[in-house]
Amino acid sequence: NQEERTSLPSTSVVCPITYMVIPCDTLSQFSEDDWVRHRSSLRYFKNLGTIFKSYIFGGLILPIAALTCWSAVVYVAFLYAPQYGLSVHVPMAPLSNTIGAISLLLVFRTNTAYDRWWEARKNWGLTLNRSRDIVRQGLTWFKKEDTALREQLVRYVCAFAYALKAHLRADEDTEAELKGVLTESELAHAMQQKHVPNHLLRMLAAIVHQANLLPMQASSMDTNISEMEDILGKSERTLKTPIPLSYTRMTVRFVMIWLIVLPLALAPSCGWACIPTQVLVSFCFLGIEEIGIKIEEPFSIISCEAICAAVKLSCEDMLNSYDEDVLVVAKPGPVSFAVTSTV
Amino acid sequence: NQEERTSLPSTSVVCPITYMVIPCDTLSQFSEDDWVRHRSSLRYFKNLGTIFKSYIFGGLILPIAALTCWSAVVYVAFLYAPQYGLSVHVPMAPLSNTIGAISLLLVFRTNTAYDRWWEARKNWGLTLNRSRDIVRQGLTWFKKEDTALREQLVRYVCAFAYALKAHLRADEDTEAELKGVLTESELAHAMQQKHVPNHLLRMLAAIVHQANLLPMQASSMDTNISEMEDILGKSERTLKTPIPLSYTRMTVRFVMIWLIVLPLALAPSCGWACIPTQVLVSFCFLGIEEIGIKIEEPFSIISCEAICAAVKLSCEDMLNSYDEDVLVVAKPGPVSFAVTSTV
């Protein structure tokens, strides 16, 4: 369904660039080779070459085109105005004096969006950590003969990651995600609930309770479930609460007004050069704003697929090596280890 | 009572825009559709078009009008001053040199207000997480036959969220909020207390104590109550402690003085254009300050209603599926799961 998302229908034929979609490749995780390329000194040229392909640029075509037309109009107006006895002098000073505050606001807004993205990414990392942790505890503490419970624990832990992913993305179907993860009866029961991820945590608690552990062990596993509640709650918070809209909107307004006034100050002194200047300056300021907007809703650009897969791999891996793991541990008592290690 | 709040009486007839109210729509939570609109490239134009409708703008009409009149006065004075042999030259340099520091101060102040808002939002998110968590624990650990206690737990957990909301908003009535949540006798007892949310936490502790859990289980639930104490205390702190007033007031003073001096430096060089310039520059600097002021007290713009509703929904949902949940869990012992799952 990754492909599906990238083909969201654009809202109109006339303005097909209005609703941009996020390309798949930004979802992939970095390998060592990517890092080498990332640090390469050729990046300066490559990045320049890919400007028009970048999906940030796509979102900017419309406003930059409009601002460029506007600067052309201003240029022509200044060319013919003296003939009609009109004269306007807009000094550069007010523009220079306000741009500092606007730049700060823009860059801070972008960094706030970055913080949201990074917090969401941390949360997804935590999903992996907590999943591994609770499975490790279950394998260590569940009685040896409770095979069915052990397997159910692993299933529900994996299911939580997949259900959370579907819960945070409007275009994914929870049932489809959970099909291969839970058994049919478990899935059927889960799909009757109003809030699936929360239900799965409730079930995890019931499984741990069923295992009849020592209170201290049950409590340690419960701590992991509580942290999963927090992961769920934090993700929902980020998804439902954008940066205050007045902050975002005022920033756009300041930048747009500034860019609209700019050619009035430039046209008299630099002639036709004010048109390409307008393009580049608009690209810079609107581009910074666009970066922030694109990462403000982080769940569609975080590679949740890869993390869900890692949860599944790690947990099933531990489950599979359960029997051999136990044999490697030294026996208690003052036996020299050399003896144990030959077992 | 949301509507009620939006109709706070303005303090005078002459100046009806003095006390602005926060429109309901900023309270709503974001859905996927909102995010698509939020990222649309048409936002640049839409935001420009809604300037005069924005509630930030409303708060700025008065000071911008005053500063515009002042710049007109300055313009006229500069026009006629030479006739009376007067001449003043205010250079741009001191204005350019101070605006950096003032911009930093302004934007940092706004970001500090944003941090307060975000901390308050996190706190409300925590209310949801802790509520789900303590109910999940209660359902797992309370004895099967303690139905009344289980229901009372859910009631008091929901009541805490509603009471906290009313506690943090001056125009809401705690009793009205709790009416449908607690039973009548519980409500009557709660309304006799001086500090209702704190009392509800005390009652939660008493309920958990009554359930006669294992010490470790009681302690895990107590941790959740302690964190609810923290949520309460942190919210009260934010509500009662604004950003140091000298910081806020000095920032306003610096900006106002700067804007008052501005036309003196602009008028000689750019003529009547200094008047619209003054409007735009004032809009920019006062607008940044206004954003911060509007989000400094966060509880009236956070959608606490939606979070209270989510607490109620999640908790009651878990309570309702209590009986079926227990059946889905695998039996302990080496039974193959296939058998269990056909139950």
Add this chain to the structure above:
Amino acid sequence: NQEERTSLPSTSVVCPITYMVIPCDTLSQFSEDDWVRHRSSLRYFKNLGTIFKSYIFGGLILPIAALTCWSAVVYVAFLYAPQYGLSVHVPMAPLSNTIGAISLLLVFRTNTAYDRWWEARKNWGLTLNRSRDIVRQGLTWFKKEDTALREQLVRYVCAFAYALKAHLRADEDTEAELKGVLTESELAHAMQQKHVPNHLLRMLAAIVHQANLLPMQASSMDTNISEMEDILGKSERTLKTPIPLSYTRMTVRFVMIWLIVLPLALAPSCGWACIPTQVLVSFCFLGIEEIGIKIEEPFSIISCEAICAAVKLSCEDMLNSYDEDVLVVAKPGPVSFAVTSTV
């Protein structure tokens, strides 16, 4: 003793404005009405009108006066210098190039002071949270018949808040603060200790130990005492450790040198206007520095009185409703709640 503190004797008659005191009203906590006034659009004008009354301004009179005299001297010197064949041209460029770094340093320093203030305020908020929490736990877990212990717990919890307040303010007397809080014999014992707040925590631990709780319960209460140790230690750290003095002093030096050089660059081009310019620019930069200095030692401007009172109110409130609280809790077992609630 709030009044007492505001009348600290100034150190000399000639320079009565050297040592400023913090006015009481900044200590008060914000109510809903304060927030409405805080957001009012009239604030722009009110804040301008109160410049000369603000206590920040008081601290600036001396240096601004000195700098103004200096700019007058420079103005006169430039007026008469040509007669003696002297000529100096100090360009604006070095001033413009350095002011960015100095502004950053100034505003960051002020924000660091803000962070100290906010951390101290959080700490005091925690005092309230932990106090409520430990009393709630004690009321829930202490045996019903241990009335004396329960009361002693509440007394020592309140005493800790008051003793901490006196400990952090040089002009308050611990004994006077604790008089109404502890019994006479407790007070006498406490006043023999070298470090009273630390002693009170030791006593709290002894009280909890005496109550002979289950280990898990005792441990939960101990966690609260450990966090109170942290509150104490963090407050002492903030009180005893200012921002590195070289940071603070160098910032003042940079600003003063910049302001001393300023009239040399302004006088030639703008004549007598350099004198009022100097006043306003000095007010801006020294004002930002002054805000930071004023909030760097936060305990004299945080409303500790109100928080101590809140601790006392909340704890005594819980103690008073102890008997009725217990009655409201549902009985364990499968009794329908309807029955219980009519008790």
Add this chain to the structure above:
Amino acid sequence: NQEERTSLPSTSVVCPITYMVIPCDTLSQFSEDDWVRHRSSLRYFKNLGTIFKSYIFGGLILPIAALTCWSAVVYVAFLYAPQYGLSVHVPMAPLSNTIGAISLLLVFRTNTAYDRWWEARKNWGLTLNRSRDIVRQGLTWFKKEDTALREQLVRYVCAFAYALKAHLRADEDTEAELKGVLTESELAHAMQQKHVPNHLLRMLAAIVHQANLLPMQASSMDTNISEMEDILGKSERTLKTPIPLSYTRMTVRFVMIWLIVLPLALAPSCGWACIPTQVLVSFCFLGIEEIGIKIEEPFSIISCEAICAAVKLSCEDMLNSYDEDVLVVAKPGPVSFAVTSTV
């Protein structure tokens, strides 16, 4: 294998400076002597002298060379353009107005990379702390006769640090790292697992379980293992998730465009001086960007070797002094210490 890494083959003969490697000396840890040299006032001159040797500079040769050629072309073009009746005037103003935002973006990006590096360094510090802590607990709580288990605990704790190092660096071989740390049978078992560090934590849990401790003690050790899971997960997160690529790429694009336009604005007014100017300005802006890129992937520049060695040293040290440590502890009961201390 440190040497091996520094000799990564460059990708082409023509452009040998494209892929830079990180010199070993930045991996070393600071001693007191290093700090003295670090603070020496001679550093201003030494750092200037080593510009061309710095590995940051290496990565910049290519783009700076290209930009310098470009500025030479522009200079020549401006020299001959008037002869062909061409005339372009690019004003400085748009460049000055955009550079503020670009500088903020650049420096914030570099600081974000610094935060990633510092978080990774903290994580590795935590590896040391948690390793010491779990070994200390094991030595205190394992039964005196469980020598083999005690030794196995130390081996697996050390193995985790070495395996994590190899896991985070693409050019290291886990088996080689673990050879001297685990016994042969343990190593053979570990190498069969898909995710070695996670497996080692699973084994640690099994060892602690085998030791048959009191539940509370087992739980405390389990907390340390959970934190090691977090260390593992956080490190993987940092390794796999770069700063959003659109942020990084747009920043490079803005800087490059700005630097390409710069000579157009400089050439008319300052002649051939625009060429060395271009070199220095490019060095400044591209250098800031390069610092961030170089520390964005932190594991190759953190001295993990030294930390692994410290883990091994500390843990084995504690294991070796096990027998004497126990003798130094005072006997319980009211014996005067003087007696005990002569034992």
Add this chain to the structure above:
Amino acid sequence: NQEERTSLPSTSVVCPITYMVIPCDTLSQFSEDDWVRHRSSLRYFKNLGTIFKSYIFGGLILPIAALTCWSAVVYVAFLYAPQYGLSVHVPMAPLSNTIGAISLLLVFRTNTAYDRWWEARKNWGLTLNRSRDIVRQGLTWFKKEDTALREQLVRYVCAFAYALKAHLRADEDTEAELKGVLTESELAHAMQQKHVPNHLLRMLAAIVHQANLLPMQASSMDTNISEMEDILGKSERTLKTPIPLSYTRMTVRFVMIWLIVLPLALAPSCGWACIPTQVLVSFCFLGIEEIGIKIEEPFSIISCEAICAAVKLSCEDMLNSYDEDVLVVAKPGPVSFAVTSTV
């Protein structure tokens, strides 16, 4: 040995100011009087007067002298260049455009150093908190007759603080520091270990284990020891890991290059005034860098002596009042407190 450290031999006679030492007075802790002086309005003048005495200034003499000579050379060159037909015009614009980014880098670097210092200070504050806390717990929970163990606990807690101080400062001798703190046999045993602070924590754990507490109590004390491990590990991390050297070195290079180019742009327009200008501008930028360098290694400027003394005082104080403390606690049971308080 504080005095000893301040007399580190300078490395050469010719350049005695190369290696600066940190004066003792910055180590002292702030009292109320210091705060009053700190806020005094006379500080503006005092700080100006002490410029030449400040130890920041000392570290700047060498580079400022060199840069001043260089600006004199440039001034003379510009004076005589026209005679030889040479003419160079370096415009101000590239300098103004780069200084923003350099200033940001400088101030952020200084703030990063501040964060390191503040983290180290927090860590030392934690040492005090954890020491008080573990002693409080020991006094409450150790059996009444275990006097020797109780005393040994206090000794080792104090010893940890002193050993940590000596561990973090190259010029201090651990054995000398521990002489009055531990008994001779304990000291002899400790000095045989490779890592003394870590050994002391191991011993603390053994002491707590010996006391045979309830598991929950032992676990609470163990948590404190684990946090002390973190304090130790964090301090070592800060000591061994400077801010990435490429960050620090590039910042110095950018500033030095900028300052070297500065007189080329100033000399033509402002004549001999470019020499004092160079002094002041260098003082500003190099001074900001110097502040950061001076606080980057925080342990030599934090008053660890005072904190060690506070640990000793607090812990011994609690130990001494042990017997009376117990008497003040109310008896359990429904005895009215009035009776107890007359005991």
